[in-house]
Amino acid sequence: MRVKGAQSASFVLKNPVDISQYVVESGKLHISVYINNPDLLTGATYFYLTSSGDVDEESIYWYLQKYQFTAGWNEIELPFYISSFKRAPKTEAIKHFTFNTQKPSEGAVIILDNMYVTKD
Known part of the structure; x- marks a missing residue:
């Protein structure tokens, strides 16, 4: 998924994904x-x-700090224990993800790849 000159990129999964077994203290979301x-x-x-x-x-959701990124590819690990929740998500039926950045400067290119959930 590529974000270019926009504030957000969203993707709807064809079939909902059950991540309930990963939303534990040792679980995390990985994204390139x-x-x-x-x-x-x-x-x-x-x-x-x-x-x-x-x-x-x-x-x-997770709040990402600018200092977490370097120019080029970044392998980001987002632990569920530091995430926030809005209105009790159904973790057995995740079907949508969004990357959102407020007011990116012109010329910003963001590409998302290799997303998965895992446990340590």
């Missing part, structure tokens, strides 16, 4: 993120998993 220049991220950046399709309903 390419950013051409992290300095172009000028506002808050969030990653959402939802069961409703709406980031304001039934979502698990």
Whole structure:
């Protein structure tokens, strides 16, 4: 998935995915993120998993700091124990994810790849 000159990129899964066994203290979301220049991220950046399709309903989300990124590919591990929840997401039926960055500067290129959940 590529985010270019936009504030967010969203993807709806063809079939819902059950991640309930991973949403535990040792569970985490892994995602590969390419950013051409992290300095172009000028506002808050969030990653959402939802069961409703709406980031304001039934979502698990993480706030990402600009300093977490370097230019090029970044392997990001997002532990579930530091995530936030909105309105009790159905973790047995995740069907939507969104990468959202507020007010990126012109020229920002963001590519998402290799997303999965795992336990230590």
